[in-house]
Amino acid sequence: MSKDNKPLAEAEDQTQEERLIARLNGLIQYQDDLLDRVRRNRFSPYCHIPDLFKLDPEATRPYSVPSTFISEQVGGNVSVTNASEGFLANEPLDLMLGSFLPGGYKRRWEFEIWTGNFEPSSRPGFADIEPGLRMRTSESLNQILVDTDEEQYTPYRHDPEAVEVYIPNQFIVWNPSVGENGKITHYYWDEVNKLVRNRNPDDVPDSALRKLSGDPTSQFLWFKHLLDQGAIRDNHPLEEQTNGLFHSATFSDDAVFLKTYYATLLTLYGDDRTFSEVIRYRHEDDDTTAFVGSREESQVVLFDLEKSFLEDLVNQILTEDTPLYHDLQFSLFYRLLWDRLFFQEDALSHAFSVTPFFEAFVAADYSLATTSSMPDSIFDASLETIQDLLPSLLPRPNTRLGLLDYDEAQLERYATLCDDHGPTLTAILEQCSDPDRIKTFAQHVLVHSLKHAVASWAAEYSAGGSEFEAWYDVNFQERDTDQIELGIYDSIQGGAGVSKEIFDDIQAIDNDTLLTGIGAQGCCHIGATEETLLTVLRDYSGEYLFDLVEMTASTGTHSSSDLRAAYDTLGADYRHIDFEDVQPLVRRRLASVAETQELARFYAVVADEYDAVRDRLKRTPRPVDVVFALEDRTFFDTRVRQTYERFANRRSQRRDISELAERVEEITKQCIHACPDCLKRHSCTHQYRYQEQMLDRRLLTRSIAALEENN
Numbered sequence: 182m183s184k185d186n187k188p189l190a191e192a193e194d195q196t197q198e199e200r201l202i203a204r205l206n207g208l209i210q211y212q213d214d215l216l217d218r219v220r221r222n223r224f225s226p227y228c229h230i231p232d233l234f235k236l237d238p239e240a241t242r243p244y245s246v247p248s249t250f251i252s253e254q255v256g257g258n259v260s261v262t263n264a265s266e267g268f269l270a271n272e273p274l275d276l277m278l279g280s281f282l283p284g285g286y287k288r289r290w291e292f293e294i295w296t297g298n299f300e301p302s303s304r305p306g307f308a309d310i311e312p313g314l315r316m317r318t319s320e321s322l323n324q325i326l327v328d329t330d331e332e333q334y335t336p337y338r339h340d341p342e343a344v345e346v347y348i349p350n351q352f353i354v355w356n357p358s359v360g361e362n363g364k365i366t367h368y369y370w371d372e373v374n375k376l377v378r379n380r381n382p383d384d385v386p387d388s389a390l391r392k393l394s395g396d397p398t399s400q401f402l403w404f405k406h407l408l409d410q411g412a413i414r415d416n417h418p419l420e421e422q423t424n425g426l427f428h429s430a431t432f433s434d435d436a437v438f439l440k441t442y443y444a445t446l447l448t449l450y451g452d453d454r455t456f457s458e459v460i461r462y463r464h465e466d467d468d469t470t471a472f473v474g475s476r477e478e479s480q481v482v483l484f485d486l487e488k489s490f491l492e493d494l495v496n497q498i499l500t501e502d503t504p505l506y507h508d509l510q511f512s513l514f515y516r517l518l519w520d521r522l523f524f525q526e527d528a529l530s531h532a533f534s535v536t537p538f539f540e541a542f543v544a545a546d547y548s549l550a551t552t553s554s555m556p557d558s559i560f561d562a563s564l565e566t567i568q569d570l571l572p573s574l575l576p577r578p579n580t581r582l583g584l585l586d587y588d589e590a591q592l593e594r595y596a597t598l599c600d601d602h603g604p605t606l607t608a609i610l611e612q613c614s615d616p617d618r619i620k621t622f623a624q625h626v627l628v629h630s631l632k633h634a635v636a637s638w639a640a641e642y643s644a645g646g647s648e649f650e651a652w653y654d655v656n657f658q659e660r661d662t663d664q665i666e667l668g669i670y671d672s673i674q675g676g677a678g679v680s681k682e683i684f685d686d687i688q689a690i691d692n693d694t695l696l697t698g699i700g701a702q703g704c705c706h707i708g709a710t711e712e713t714l715l716t717v718l719r720d721y722s723g724e725y726l727f728d729l730v731e732m733t734a735s736t737g738t739h740s741s742s743d744l745r746a747a748y749d750t751l752g753a754d755y756r757h758i759d760f761e762d763v764q765p766l767v768r769r770r771l772a773s774v775a776e777t778q779e780l781a782r783f784y785a786v787v788a789d790e791y792d793a794v795r796d797r798l799k800r801t802p803r804p805v806d807v808v809f810a811l812e813d814r815t816f817f818d819t820r821v822r823q824t825y826e827r828f829a830n831r832r833s834q835r836r837d838i839s840e841l842a843e844r845v846e847e848i849t850k851q852c853i854h855a856c857p858d859c860l861k862r863h864s865c866t867h868q869y870r871y872q873e874q875m876l877d878r879r880l881l882t883r884s885i886a887a888l889e890e891n892n
Contacts, residue, residue, distance in 0.1 A: 200239065207236035210260070214268040235271060236260075253674040255650060256440060256475030261290075264298050264355035274475045275440065277352045278401065282473060283308035284377055284445035284460045285399045286357075286366075294366050294396070298353040301374035307463040308376055310471050315351035322346055322472065325406060325439070326656075333656045334404035334866075335443050336524035337461075345469045346441055348476060368393035370449055375458060377447065391451055398448040400869040403440055405652050407666070408476070410483065411435035417688050419484070423696050424888040426494075427484045428664070432684040434676055436481040436668075438652060441474030446869060448532060457531030459524065477650070480676030482684045483668040484635065486628075488657070491665065495623050498883050501616055505879055507800035508853060510560055510613050512874035513622045515539050517609045519870050528602050532869075537587070540805050541595055542567070544574050544582055547806045550798050551813070560614040564607050568599045584808050584829055585842045621658065623880060628653055629867075630881040632667040633860045634702035639669050639683045642698060647679045648672055655866060693889070700885030701757035703878035705859035708852040709748070709755040710766040715788050715848060716747035717771065723782030726775045733768070744768070753886045754879055774847055783824045784848055790814060791849060801853045804845045811845070854878065 211233045234240040235258075256275040262268055269290050280287045281297040289295050298313040322332065322344035331338045357379035358366045369378040370391040377397055381390065411433035419427040445460045462471040499506055518535055522528040529535055545567050546559045556562040575582045575592050582592070599606060612618050636651035653667035654660070671677045687695060717726065721743065729743065744767055748760045775781035790810045794802040802810075812829075816822035828841040855861045855876035862868075867875045 203238045207233070207238065211236050213266070217268045252677065255438075255477035255479050255670075255672055255674050257478075257674050259349060260351045262351065262353055264353060269354070272352070274349070278442050278473060278475065279403075280401075281313075281352060281354055282401055282442055282445055283310070283462065284397060284447050285401065286396045293356050294358050295354045295356055296379070298355050301371070301376055302463040302465055304463060305373065306375040306459070307461050307470075309465045310347070310462050310473060311464055311466050313353045314347065314349040314473065315353070317348045317350035319345050319347045319467075325408070329656075329659070333659055334406070335402070336520040337443075339470060343470055344472055345464060345467055346439065346472045346474060347464065348474060366396065368396055370451070370458070376460060377449075394450045394452060397450070400446040400448075401442050402444045402446060402869065403442045403474075404655065404866050405477075406439045406441070407436070407652065407654070407668075408439045409435075409437040411437065411481075415684065417684070419687075419695070422687075422690075422692050424891055425490055426696065426885075426888055427486050429485060430684065430687055431483045431485075432480070432681060433483070434480045434681070436479060436483075436670060438477040438479070438481075438650075438670070439474050440477055441472040443472045446532060455531060455533070457533070477670075478675055479650070479670040479673065480678070480680040481668050481670035482639075482680050482687070483666055485664045485666050486631075488663055488665055491624050491627065492620075494884050494887065495620055495627060495880075497887055498880065499620060499623050502799060504795070504800050505877075505883075506619065507558075507798070509619055509623055509626065509877065509880075511539075511543070511800070512626070512854060512871075512877070513619065514542070514560075514609065514613045515874045516871045517612065521605050521609060522598075522602060526602060526605060528598055528605075537591070538595060538598075540585070540803065541571075541574065541582065541587070541592070543803050544805045544809060545570050547794075547798065547809050548573065551809075560610060562610075564599060564603055564610060568596055571596050571599075579830060581809060581812065582805070584812070585805055623877075625658060626875055626877050627880050627884060628657065628665055628667065630703065630855075630860055630876045630878070631699065633855075633862055633865070633876060634699045634881060635667065636669050636862070637702045637860070638695075638698040642686060643679055643683055647677075649679070650864070651862070696885060696888060697757070700882055700889070703859055703881035703885070704755050704757040705852050705856060705878055706758060706763050706766065707856050707858040708850070708878065709751060709758050709763045710770060711848070711850045711852065712751050712755070713744065713748045713763065713767045714770050714774070715791060715850075716750055717744060717767070718774070718785050718788030718848065719792050720747065721785070723775070723780075723785040724778060726771065726785065727778045727781040730772050730775045730781075734772070741768075744771075754882050756882075756886070779820065779824055782818065782821050783828075783844075786814075786816070786818075786821050787811065787845060787848055801850055804842055804849050807845045807849055808842055811841070852878070 214232070215228070254273045254275060256273060258271045259274040259277055260268070261270050261272050261277065281295065283297060283299045286294055286296045299308045299310055300312050302309040321342065322339070323341040325346060326332055326341045329341055332341055332344075358364065367379055369381070370393060371378045371382070371385055372389040372391060373385050377393075378385075378390065381387065412435060413431050413433055415432045417430045419429050443461065447458045447460065449456055449458060462473060463469070464471040499509070515535075518529075518539055523532070523535055529538060542559055548570055549555045549559060549562055550557055556566065559567055571592050573581075575587055575589060577583070632651050632653040636649045639649050640647060649669040650672050651667075651669050654665060657665040669680065669683070671680050729741065733741070744764060745760055748763065748767075774784040787807065791802055791807050794806050794810045798806065811825060816825060825841070828844050830840070852859065854873045855878055856873070859878045860876045860881070861872060865872045
């Protein structure tokens with residue numbers, strides 16, 4: 182393997198000899214590719230000069246001829262070859278990293294299954310990346326994160342001196358399919374090396390290979406880091422436009438970001454159970470933990486805000502013993518379960534087990550709050566108290582958690598987990614009960630929400646509606662600086678002028694346009710629909726709502742004063758949404774839940790119980806809270822009681838046909854923190870784990886509202 186030792190931010194700065202060698206290597210690669218095409222194609226390929234330019238590092242615009250007018254996505258392209266060195270294609274580097282790093286399988290060339298050519302390493306749970314990549318450059322993480330004892334980007338908190346970051350220029354893949362016409366692919370989980378295998382290795386006994394029923398679901402974990410801001414071309418003050426939220430916006434046309442992958446989260450499907458594993462990366466020749474990434478070179482607009490201003494704003498918005506405060510407590514709790522119990526201590530068996538474990542604690546929180554002489558919340562209780570409460574969460578089948586498809590064995594596993602990882606769980610609960618820790622977490626959530634909101638606003642405001650890449654300094658709370666940075670940049674390598682257009686717009690727009698536009702991103706149409714539906718169901722009888730739906734359907738009317746009155750009670754969280762935008766959604770949902778008089782009566786009671794639970798717990802109720810509350814409720818209307826019993830499947834011992842939880846989920850809020858309609862994005866540093874918990878639309882909208890009021 183050959184690689185230069187230039188810093189990642191200066192990977193283009195080579196000596197004349199190195200540049201000449203790189204050009205000669207390009208010529209050799211071009212000749213090899215041409216010969217490979219001759220062998221594989223019955224037609225004689227012609228010498229296509231743009232293909233040579235792509236392999237010549239000196240052939241840059243305007244001194245080259247492009248082979249296509251399709252722009253490269255940020256990160257650039259990489260050469261892909263099969264294991265026998267045959268050329269396959271030039272592909273976007275980020276596509277390759279997000280598909281073919283260890284544990285990744287994808288149908289691609291000739292619509293066959295391909296995977297990276299990686300091998301086991303000397304450490305179980307790590308794959309050796311050296312056989313599958315040819316490196317362009319590398320650098321120690323210690324040189325990127327200067328004066329940092331522990332990186333904060335990953336759940337593993339690596340020592341930067343123990344990690345090397347690699348940028349590849351060639352990807353080597355192979356087709357693991359066998360059998361006639363290559364239609365069969367075998368998958369095994371290697372218990373010794375903790376890797377996915379496609380063949381029986383000679384050095385691993387058969388007893389250590391677990392047959393899988395299909396290819397794994399692979400989720401590649403990554404983060405972004407600003408390597409080089411580039412030369413600042415322009416600067417625009419924003420304090421007046423944003424009432425102090427942002428200090429300024431700066432534009433640079435040659436910024437460099439590092440997007441680097443550090444692990445693959447696998448969901449594996451065995452014959453008897455589904456489980457999850459994490460494969461991390463290692464470079465055996467260099468004897469180091471490996472991160473693999475790309476240099477994203479683009480035009481960027483960076484926004485900076487003062488730490489002290491952020492702290493004051495959060496202190497103004499966030500008050501203890503309010504629904505927002507308690508919801509943020511549970512967001513932090515969920516994140517720490519992922520980081521500490523799943524990634525660091527491997528206490529939870531698979532990725533899908535985190536949420537059920539979390540919801541069991543939510544159920545315990547409800548039970549504590551509704552039981553006299555007990556702490557009001559799990560964050561006020563000891564772990565021993567919560568453990569003692571676990572059996573009461575499932576006293577018998579088809580009750581309590583049994584209505585949400587839990588069983589006794591599951592609760593026993595949770596009790597064992599509390600015993601085995603008691604100190605960790607105790608530390609997590611203590612963190613979530615610390616007001617200072619919650620406010621620090623809220624500051625991080627607000628900055629992350631601002632990053633998503635700015636990117637969404639820019640996409641809406643730009644003439645072409647272009648999608649922007651977004652970044653924020655994840656480590657801002659660990660840095661000894663007064664400024665926090667976040668930014669948006671073009672998704673085209675080298676930039677496409679869209680960021681410059683947005684920067685020019687920011688300089689020209691009215692003072693309130695930017696702040697209002699950012700705040701509007703947190704005003705969720707789904708959230709407004711859910712809240713309006715709950716209000717209507719709570720305020721009117723089931724019979725009235727059924728008649729309303731019937732009358733609307735028969736007359737074809739599209740307006741209702743009752744719906745409008747319910748919408749008008751929503752408050753500032755939805756102030757940038759027009760009623761006409763959500764009315765069709767509300768009407769559709771109402772028609773579904775009031776399809777019959779029986780359903781309308783039942784959902785009216787559920788909405789009433791939801792409201793009572795919200796007032797009692799002082800947080801947003803989850804489905805498990807409402808299921809428990811309905812079981813505790815005395816039904817005075819026997820018709821509603823019969824409907825409840827039918828949905829709860831009281832007369833049968835079969836747990837798999839209880840539909841109460843699904844019925845409750847029809848009207849409980851699904852957008853508590855964020856959803857794709859508001860702040861959630863398809864590409865986020867925290868995706869696959871807790872993106873929603875690291876966002877909060879209410880915290881964002883209320884912060885912006887406070888700034889607008891202070892104007």
